[in-house]
Amino acid sequence: MSMLQQFFKEGVSLIPKGIITHYKELDLSPQAFILLLYLIDHQVELQSEAYLQRVSTNLGWSENESYEFLSELLTKEYIQFEMIKDHHGKQMDIISLEPLYLFLESFYKKDEPESQDGLNESEQKSLIQLFEGEFGRSLTQLELMQIADWKQMDQFNDEVIILALQQAVLNQAISLKYIDRILLDWKKKNVRTVQEAKREIESFNQAKTERSRQANLGNQVPEFEPFKVPEFDWNRFKPE
Structure with a gap:
């Protein structure tokens, strides 16, 4: 498998264009913005402390840097921590992107024409x-x-x-x-x-x-004419 095939096999991220369009209004550092895109693409995984360790590894940051950029998203109120119970009934923190969606929704409503x-x-x-x-x-x-x-x-x-x-x-x-x-x-x-x-x-x-x-x-097999055995006069070899 070629590198290009492997690249596409790993999947494609779906990022709403509105987040890119309103990048300036988000007022984030480039690193915090990259982290935000990463969180959007991995929403289903935002449920464990080990997740930030994985973020650090994948993005090439130290854990301190990851926490610094995460703190920026919290301070700007684009994410929040929520407490939920897992399937064992144990309390755990998850990262919620609901504040980000509410922020972007205000721009969609502003940009939407009346009719x-x-x-x-x-x-x-x-x-x-x-x-x-x-x-x-x-x-x-x-x-x-x-x-x-x-x-x-x-x-x-x-x-x-x-x-x-x-x-x-x-x-x-x-x-x-x-x-x-x-x-x-x-x-x-x-x-x-x-x-x-x-x-x-x-x-x-x-x-x-x-x-x-x-x-x-x-894929069709070509049709061939049946092979015909030529007639041979065996009598020619009989002794006279």
């Missing part, structure tokens, strides 16, 4: 409900921010986003990363309307069918 593609609040909620129905669970704050990025940063309307969701469902790859790749591809091709998206889907499916057909042709 967005003619959609009212109930229609916008229905988009979220559609995603939650396909995912079979409630969306996280990070996922909600990603959908908001598609609408506000990338300027995709709800109908186009729904088409991308449908493609993910049909391909049995229901994840925001997969949907984001679809929308990114459409953005590169300047696909903006439902009609353009449908044409792109049709073109993609036709190309996929043709590739499959060519692959099947390549």
Whole structure:
């Protein structure tokens, strides 16, 4: 396996564009910002003291440096510690990113136009409900921010986003990363309307069918004419 293949096999991080866009407003040192991105990407692991040791190792910092940058995030009130019980009933501290989401939400509300593609609040909620129905669970704050990025940063309307969701469902790859790749591809091709998206889907499916057909042709065993044994006159060798 090549280094590039290994790189992609390890996965891709999903970071909402809004965090990058509002980097200046966050007013963080570069190191604290990197730590914040790391925490966002590893939310499910923010539950043990050993986690900070792993952060130090992965980012090449000493533990003192990690605590220093973590303290900056706490002071700026982008994270907070919360006490929860683990599955054994033991109390433990976790790092919560809820303050960060509330901070960024204020910018989304400020940037959001009064009327967005003619959609009212109930229609916008229905988009979220559609995603939650396909995912079979409630969306996280990070996922909600990603959908908001598609609408506000990338300027995709709800109908186009729904088409991308449908493609993910049909391909049995229901994840925001997969949907984001679809929308990114459409953005590169300047696909903006439902009609353009449908044409792109049709073109993609036709190309996929043709590739499959060519692959099947390549796997077919060529037919050969049955070998015919030439007739031979054995009488020629009989003694007279």
